[in-house]
Amino acid sequence: MEIEFIPVGGYGEVGKNMGLLRVGDEAVILDMGLFIPKAVSFEEEGGHRERASTLELIKYGMIPDDRVIEKYKQEVKAIVLSHAHLDHIAATQYLAPHYPQAPVITTPFSMEVLKTTMSDDNIKIPNQLKPLNLNHPLKISKNIEIELINMPHSTPQSSVVAVHTPKGTVLYGNDFKLDESPTLGQKGNVKRLKQLGKGNVIAAIVDALYAPIHSKTPSEAIAKSLLKNVMLGSENNHNALIATTFGSHLARLKSMIEFSRKLDRKVVFLGRSMKKYIDAGQKIGIINFAGTEVLGYSNMVKRKVKKLSGKSLDKYTIICTGGQGESKAVLTKMVSGALEFKFQKEDSVIFSNKVIPTEPNITSRKKLEEKLEAKKVRIFKDVHSSGHMAREDIRDFIKMTNPSIVIPAQGDHKMFSAFSELAENMGYKKNKNVFTPKDGEKLKIS
Ligand SMILES: [Zn+2]
Structure with a gap:
């Protein structure tokens, strides 16, 4: 059984996050996000989302170009959304209908936000909407089990998505931070990450937005x-x-x-x-x-x-x-x-x-x-602390989960280079077990 990852959006730009993880002949989509600057400019230029076709929105750059995974359409067993930010969920209403057999799975909070986002735009999708509580694994197909591991971010019920396969676990950590003192919700489930790290994490796909910043994000x-x-x-x-x-x-x-x-x-x-x-x-x-x-x-x-x-x-x-x-x-x-x-x-x-x-x-x-x-x-100004990991948090995340392969997500060339540099410092080898694929480039994980 081969495991492959195909970045669809967010690998070359900050936004419109989406990826496809193939596990043999089954697959799971990770996030379906909007490219917010393009969504804004589309409206400013007089565009009407409700009148535009999905292809027009893809060509405009507002949503991920999922034509790159067209031939795997039938394999998709679920669309899993990591958290409630629009650059991770708000293309669902346009793209999920391409995979009508696949339920949309996310936390109860993110599901409520998704429902409002869709009803605001007066769009209904044929997919089943399946809320999944944090830290509760769910088997979605013969070879895939999904677990949303609770991690703090700048919106509630954010998660690192664990995709458990017969060959090991793939972690999708796209937007979270390591925070000892969150002010709403539980602490991150670091214990679970460490537990998985002692097992077999075959790959980790990780938010690289602040990889260039030599720091640890404050709580x-x-x-x-x-x-x-x-x-x-x-x-x-x-x-x-x-x-x-x-x-x-x-x-x-x-x-x-x-x-x-x-x-x-x-x-x-x-x-x-x-x-x-x-x-x-x-x-x-x-x-x-x-x-x-x-x-x-x-x-x-x-x-x-x-x-x-x-x-x-x-x-x-x-x-x-x-x-x-x-x-x-x-x-x-x-x-x-x-x-x-x-x-x-x-x-x-x-x-x-x-x-x-x-x-x-x-x-x-x-x-x-x-x-x-x-x-x-x-x-x-700046009365703030970010919801994203900085470079030293990313290092800790990699140390605790011990993945065989690391892949940066959500970033441009500069952010991915910084991520790659960090991984190489930690002993990973470029194009051997740290990869920086662009949107549409298929990557064999196992
Ligand atoms: Zn986010």
């Missing part, structure tokens, strides 16, 4: 502490307090609520992605944001912002989308005037995120900051 507890310092330790009693982060980062949102309560400020969440992820979390009971207001639809957001503008803003914390300076996000519109909001001198804006290090994010975020500066607003 979410550090980000919480940074946030506390800014929210409780700044003189902002009489001004608006506006914070932005990823809507998917429920742990961070929870910390923001905690500190707002201490300030006697009511939390108002604004933005579609805020609502989507908060609703999913509340529905499955992993958070309880009672006492806050959550508004997603643009007309409701518009009315609320207008109502808040100029009022006694020392009574509220506005938590909204727009940390990347995205043109359609709430903060960007508040600054541009598309939403009626009058900033006062020394209002505070907290960026509890980092700019995703690709264009057009870098430029649009810079523009947003310049406009805020012109309004004499106080800006607090």
Whole structure:
């Protein structure tokens, strides 16, 4: 029985993650993600997703080009989604129908997010939707068993996917961190990773986004502490307090609520992605944001912002989308005037995120900051800790799982080179047991 991996998306760019793992004549798809910058530019150029064909979206570069695995279509036994970020799940609605026999398997939280993503776009898929709890192995075919191993990231219920085969285990760790003190959910199941490492891990496919950074990513507890310092330790009693982060980062949102309560400020969440992820979390009971207001639809957001503008803003914390300076996000519109909001001198804006290090994010975020500066607003940047492993975490992950082969995922040439360099330092040999395949290049694992 041969085991092969075919990268489909995310191997050469940051986004549209997707891969196919073939185990003999059975196969499993790992992630089906969107390339977010292209999704944004598609809409800005007047494109309508609902009217475009899947092939048009593929050619535009918005979703992975799954034509490279066309001949293995019938082999696919499951589509497994590692976590709830859109660059890992949001192409499912377009591509899963190519494999109607395959159930979509992911955690209950990610499944809720996926369902909302599909209903927002008014798309239904023929595939069975099968939520799978973390750390509970599931046999999906004669030769394949799936296990979603709980690992912290910047959205709840993220996982390293273990694909158990008769020849050993393949680990797909695409987006997670090693965190001793997460602030929401359980600690990572490092014990299980180590246990597998003592057995036979034949390959590990690993998030290489921050492989060039010589560091260990700080815990979410550090980000919480940074946030506390800014929210409780700044003189902002009489001004608006506006914070932005990823809507998917429920742990961070929870910390923001905690500190707002201490300030006697009511939390108002604004933005579609805020609502989507908060609703999913509340529905499955992993958070309880009672006492806050959550508004997603643009007309409701518009009315609320207008109502808040100029009022006694020392009574509220506005938590909204727009940390990347995205043109359609709430903060960007508040600054541009598309939403009626009058900033006062020394209002505070907290960026509890980092700019995703690709264009057009870098430029649009810079523009947003310049406009805020012109309004004499106080800006607090980088109140954040990443959800991705840095180089020394990657080293630890490889040490604890001891894979025969390592493959970087989610990155460009620079990130993959850094990953490869690390692996070579650890004793792996280039093109012998550390490979950096590009989208569409088939790789024999065993
Ligand atoms: Zn992610």
